[in-house]
Amino acid sequence: MLHLRSLTHLVTLAERLNFARAAEDLGLSQSALSRSIQALERQLGMTLFDRDRSGVALTPQGARAVARAAILLADAEDCERELTLNASADAGRVRFGMAPMPARALLPAVVAERLRVAPEAVNEVVVRDGDALWALLLTGEIEFFVCNEGFAFDTPTPRVERLGLFPLSAIVRAGHPLLHGDCPGATFPVLRSSWTGVPLPREIGERMECAPNVIEDFGSLAAITAASDAIWFSSSYAALPELADGSLCQLPHREPRHVGVSLYSLERRSPSPLARSLKQLLRARIRALTRAQDGEAVAASPV
Missing domain, CATH: 3.40.190 (D-Maltodextrin-Binding Protein; domain 2)
Known part of the structure; x- marks a missing residue:
């Protein structure tokens, strides 16, 4: 069975392509890192790195192994974060994205409420169009994003949760x-x-x-x-x-006319407590906007 420690060594060496620097990042001796990589190569039955006097280079098999290992390590980090926070949305960090229109309509009130009830929670928000947000989601740079429905996305199929309708x-x-x-x-x-x-x-x-x-x-x-x-x-x-x-x-x-506004995330990623809390606040804000508009429409209609 593969161990996360070995995969961490693999990914770190792939980033540095230098045993001495990778070992320093990991807090290991160079010989210990070399033994770890050799053991992993024996376990997998493949050469992950080519080594010669000019330096260290990933083999094609090594590049594929690094890509899969990075996903596993990211999932492990997500799991550790969720367990550490113990289902609490009062602390931690969340990075998410919003398209410009829902950001203008929702972000000020939602983040202001988060700052009020959870001042220790850190919110990092990227405002881009849907295609740019999708690319950031796939690379793991954001946990989810909010956008109008209707833009085309590539595989993998995302988890799509409608938050509400916006009038056009x-x-x-x-x-x-x-x-x-x-x-x-x-x-x-x-x-x-x-x-x-x-x-x-x-x-x-x-x-x-x-x-x-x-x-x-x-x-x-x-x-x-x-x-x-x-x-x-x-x-x-x-x-x-x-x-x-x-x-x-x-x-x-x-x-x-209306357009649906939805929250997009990856199926393989479990939502963090902060993400779940934000989703509830976003839905509540849209309901408040809808009630306000309906009230204005009633007030403006003939008696």
């Missing part, structure tokens, strides 16, 4: 010409974030001057919309402060 809106500045009439034949610039997999609605496409301007910073999107005649394709959830103060408005839409 055409957002414009106060006083925009389209708020006062249909403006037949008029076209306008269109703004959006990348929103991989979410097409523009037809009524926005019909009004578009040229290809959409893609900007990932939502503060800039809101400011540009307020200062121009652009139509911002977004969600009202991502523009709540500006809609509330009246600087931005939603155009009437022919029929309500």
Whole structure:
């Protein structure tokens, strides 16, 4: 049976490709590391490293062994972390990703709540589009990410947990010409974030001057919309402060549109206690946004 200690020696030597430096990293003597690697090669029945006067190099078989060993070691680290925390979400570190739109709508309230109830928990958040987040998930750089549904992913198939629905809106500045009439034949610039997999609605496409301007910073999107005649394709959830103060408005839409927002993780990775806690907070925040929007809709409707 393979031992994690031997796999740690293998991966460390593969990273350094130098017995002396790898041994120093591991706190071993060079001879002890050499014996460990030789024993592992005998156990597996293959040469993992070529050694000559020019240095140390991985063999093709060694490269495959290192790739599998790195996954096993990462899983072991996850297991140790979860056992150490003993199912507590009050401490530890979690690194996760969010697409720009849900980050704008959810992140401030969710992280503020985490800081309030668990000040010892460290949150590291990467904001990218769905394709970039998927790549980070596969390499283990993030534990999960939150993104709209609809982007295409490669194997392996992820674990997908829907958090809720976000309304899709055409957002414009106060006083925009389209708020006062249909403006037949008029076209306008269109703004959006990348929103991989979410097409523009037809009524926005019909009004578009040229290809959409893609900007990932939502503060800039809101400011540009307020200062121009652009139509911002977004969600009202991502523009709540500006809609509330009246600087931005939603155009009437022919029929309500929504996009699902989900949490993506790898099936082979058990969620950490912090990840489970964050998932609950994200769902609660979306429910709060939905209730707020429904309340506004009721208040604005005729009595």
